[in-house]
Amino acid sequence: MNYILHLLIMIEIYLILAYGLNLVVGFGGLLSLCHAVFYGIGAYASTLLMIKTGISFLPAMLMGMAITALFAFLVGIPALRFRGDHFVLVTLGFQMIVFTVLYNWVGLTRGPYGIPEIPRPGVFGYEITSLIGYLILVGVILMVTIIILFILYKSPFGLALKALRDDEMAAEGLGKSPVHTFLYAFIIAGGFASLAGSLYATYVTYIDPTSFTLDESIFLLSVLLVGGTGNRLGPLVGVVFMILLPEALRFLGLPDTVAPNVRQMIYGLTLILLMFLRPQGIAGEYKINHYGKAEN
Amino acid sequence: MTLLLQLLLNALVNASIYSLLAVGFGLVYRSMRFFHIAFGAVYIIASYAVIAGMNISGFPLILSIAAGVLVGALSGVAMDKTVYLPLEKTGATPTILFIASLGIYILIVNLIALLFGNEVRILSRGIEPSLSIGSLIITRMQIVQFLAGWIVIILFWLIIRKNTFMKGIWALGETPTLVRVLGLPYGLMRTVVFALSSAFAGTASLLIALDVGIDPHVGMQALLTGAVAVIVGGVDVYWGWIGGAVILAVVQSMAVWQFSSRWNDLITFGILIVVLLFRPQGLFSPRKRREER
């Protein structure tokens, strides 16, 4: 039962990450490989704030969000000079640079030793220690996230993103500014990733850089690519599939030594097959562009 | 001073390996115009093929190495024939190929980890004998790496300059439709591109595996090194790729001199971002970026 609660909490955290990233990848059509470090900056910033200045969880989380948003702005400006490959590379570069700093600036982050004994979140005087407590805390933040993001998805801002995604030149021709619009999306996604990071940190009470690697960014992107992007259902399908798959494998009796690799192999194979059969992912709306019929 | 020279010497050796990676990656990126992440998987296949071979029979090392490079080359071609080419036929964009390539990378790396385990495997035996040049030290393996890498790079350059077929391959990246219209053997050209690219990757892989060993996850590092070298140097200039590789190797060595090697990634990607910001076409690319749209 405890294990199921743990799974649900992790699903909730990953949903926050996925729905935020959906704004950039699904609505904006930009592949980002630095979502894990936004997750990480949120985790480290809020943790360090709580430990070093003693402020409580909610303010720390919000300040972490502001710090991460600033970083997203600083990365977004150069990254958004490009599209396609070059955009991915800049985000990849940012991922690697931030990871290297988190890992090696031992004075600030304790590097590979990690930060243990992260204080439990205190919410309105009540300290959360039980799994049910976390489930509710993360659940509430998830609800707020979803409400905000779903409104954004439906808003003129969301439509503008999709228009820019589908045809940037035509969208610009209608007066939409690519850089401004994409930048907002990027910052918002980073902000929500940061929330997830803060929640993760206080949940597992120990963080180290290995949770925020390039592999993690790739995983987050894969979640969206598999589940589908550009709508409300895709990210849910993606998260549930990618998180429950390893559990299903374990249930089927696959030994623990083999399971992680088999799971990854399934992810890889799924990505390939989807690109052939269903580029919009299992439940997505946005079909990553094929060259139009006219050109074939 | 000696330390500086020693580091520069190491840099020249590293640059040779990085150049192989750059050319390997660049060949596909430039001709096919998509980001072949699975290059990282091809990289490890050659070495693991040799490991597998060594387990099975007692092949002499040289033969095993040649076989390894061959297997690597074939695996790259296989990836193209089974995934990339069919996808392109359905009208896939570079983004789709990128994602499929990512899938291939994840699939293969984990398959290899499954079969061979995650630990580092070293292909060589014992301590490497080293040579002294004045007060500088170089190991025998480093000499092999230096010579093998640079010889291949220069030989390859000599070939592509003169050979029409190779010029055709270069044209693929410029005007792909024209190449097909002219009736040039598109399928064969693709095969050659992937075979060569993968052979370069395999060569680099073995040169490293024989020295410090290999594990299933180093492919990503190799891929990123090659990719950054190509982009920093300039996608459209062969010697740009090499130049990019040399710059990376030298700057990394300098970083070791001043700080420690822990910050390598920061340096590498810092260079990438700076170059993309101020000279996105690459440092050695002559003309301005393709005129707007």
Add this chain to the structure above:
Amino acid sequence: MEKLKIKNISKAINGLKIVDRVTASFLPGRITGLIGPNGAGKTTLFHIITGELRSDTGEINYRGEDITSLPPYRVARKGIGRLFQDVRVFENLTVSENVVSACYDHRVETPWFPFLRKKRWKALERELKEKSDYYIDYVGLMEMKDVPASSLSYGQQKLLAIARLLAGGFSLLLLDEPTAGLNPVMIKKILNILKRIVAEDQGKTIVLVEHDMSVVTEVADWVYFMNEGRIAFFGRTDHVLGDKEVREIYLGL
């Protein structure tokens, strides 16, 4: 009086002069044609006006404002809209969404708008539903309203692009070969729409790039004839098309 004034615009690409010292004016209340052989520089000129490309020399003036070095989205916000040669609809969006996206003012497309001005947003959605329906009907695509734009035929996509332009409320329309690749029925439909636009609103300026001379003669009273990057002729349509040199260069007669 002039809506769009182009003065001494030149653009060379790789040493080749694609646009060569072009000076032209486009007046409101009429459809002005821009014709010439392929490669004459017409589409490039459009790119320069909209800000996709930067000219080497000269200036562009719209309603008295200098728009020469504005980026495309700023040019669009000044009221200049464009129909692309290759249509460019938003494939994954429905017909309705395509048109609605053109109706939003940029200040409404910010992430804080739906939260800070919630009531205004709801009201706006209602207004725009009516407005977009109007334009979708105007071009005759009402039945396809909720269909993704990718499912439309080429001709229908062109109509959609036109509806989008109309809904966007642009006062200057740059149309790049709107009738290319269409059957005669569609062409007639579009021409009627164009004529209707100028008839209903004397403030609108339309510039039409076309290869089909019957189209040009039918809707455009005045034409510019471009050749090798330069404006070679300007005048009333029948006059220009009747000119001997034009006929030789362009019509091969």
